Amino acid sequence: MLERTHLRVIQAVEQQGSLTAAAQVLCVTQSALSHTMRKLEDNIGTAVWLREGRSLRLTQAGRFLLNIANRVLPVLEHAEGKLKQIACGERGTLRIGMECHPCYQWLLKVVSPFLDAWPDVDVDVKQKFQFGGVGALLDYEIDLLVTPDPFYKSGLNFQPVFDYEQVLVVPQHHPLTALEYARAEDLRDQVLLTYPVPTDRLDIYTQFLNPAMVVPKQHKTSETTDIMLQMVACGRGVAALPRWLAEEYCIRLPLAVVRLGEHGIAKQIYLGTRENDGDIEYLQAFTELARAYQYPTGATNP
CATH class of the missing domain: 3.40.190.10 (Periplasmic binding protein-like II)
Structure with missing residues (x-):
């Protein structure tokens, strides 16, 4: 009944602002997209959107499905990416989220030796989150969170690094x-x-x-x-x-x-990760490098 395609459509329409723009992003015709969503509405027995002039407004059901899409789609994309990396014998990308503006300078000094030690792992740094760094970590938007304010929650692990x-x-x-x-x-x-x-x-x-x-x-x-x-x-x-x-x-x-x-x-700076990622070697290696780094004057290893 509810398929991944439906979630992608709802998310795309919300991001692009119209069915036409969403259809272009998803590489389908607008009529095909409209048919797909009408079939979903028939199956669930309620409307997903209400038309207001030329724009669409999500109904309560549509807003619920958008929330599901924002949580589920990143997890599926992350899983697919990991499976492709395993199949190709690759490591992939370490996605780092920053909740500490000044720590970007520190991060650069840790990333450099990490890239040297792990030539098959790329690094991507994200500094802005619509729903906070912890939310990005839980929803698989990032793999590691740099923060001075750890948020202890089931499924997450925070380690002090300096x-x-x-x-x-x-x-x-x-x-x-x-x-x-x-x-x-x-x-x-x-x-x-x-x-x-x-x-x-x-x-x-x-x-x-x-x-x-x-x-x-x-x-x-x-x-x-x-x-x-x-x-x-x-x-x-x-x-x-x-x-x-x-x-x-x-x-x-x-x-x-x-x-x-x-x-x-x-204060302390912490690195946050998901507990079920504890066996990822390059995540462990990054944390060890962060703790071993010779910090500038005024900072000490915990």
């Missing part, structure tokens, strides 16, 4: 550099620069500002570390970053590092 300290990055001659450490109150009159991440996932807020009920003068975001720290160096604001990354930039730009609070903010 410790680091979150610090405040300020211009080289900023008044805060005269202090042994910064207090939350010291940021009331500062422009805070961060990555475009919700504040409930930013350590500078959750572990430093929010407990003291402090709000910075202004909060701005930047997609890239380079631009963010160029702005800091020019006196446009301050930023919170891992110490090891901040100290790398201090060599190139007129920047300084200030501890956040008397005891600092201690």
